[in-house]
Amino acid sequence: MTIEFAHALIYVVDMDDMIDFYTDVLGFTVTDRAPIAGEGSPEVAFLTSNPDHHHQFAFLQTRKESGDSNNLNHLAFRVENLGTVKATIEALEADGRATKLAPVTHGNAWSIYFTDPEGNGLEFFCDTPFHVGQPQATSWDPDLNEDELTAWTEETFGDNSRFGPIGDFYSSQQELLA
Numbered sequence: 001m002t003i004e005f006a007h008a009l010i011y012v013v014d015m016d017d018m019i020d021f022y023t024d025v026l027g028f029t030v031t032d033r034a035p036i037a038g039e040g041s042p043e044v045a046f047l048t049s050n051p052d053h054h055h056q057f058a059f060l061q062t063r064k065e066s067g068d069s070n071n072l073n074h075l076a077f078r079v080e081n082l083g084t085v086k087a088t089i090e091a092l093e094a095d096g097r098a099t100k101l102a103p104v105t106h107g108n109a110w111s112i113y114f115t116d117p118e119g120n121g122l123e124f125f126c127d128t129p130f131h132v133g134q135p136q137a138t139s140w141d142p143d144l145n146e147d148e149l150t151a152w153t154e155e156t157f158g159d160n161s162r163f164g165p166i167g168d169f170y171s172s173q174q175e176l177l178a
């Protein structure tokens, strides 16, 4: 089994300053930036330096205090396929120590969000066959088989303006980041 680290979501005070630092100083690229839940809600921005990842960081503008940050929302790990995501859910349920289990899909990922025994946020996910403009989030049914889930995902996100094959998205990122 390969468990690949994929991204971290961190709360930020000053979105423009943080994006400026991560892009100009560190070389990241912004892939999406929008209010997380419609007009007037806090902005979320996604940044990557890796053409194989839609984002390695997500910044959410909800942090009020200034000064050094010690906050972390969750760490995410990409696994090979849906079978591994489902096996992880079963293992978590069998173990019983994880809390806040939530199957969530962003259209481009089938995820299980949960917290470890000390309350740290984690996400294990696999890619779906699709790219979908972000942010997106809704729950998915782990009892569906892969064909059923793929059809449901296409139906749910197919009208998104950036909907398309995930391979096309990765190819375009490859060119953009080359």
Ligand SMILES: [Fe+2]
Pocket (backbone or CB within 6 Å): 009, 076, 123
């Ligand atoms: Fe995530």
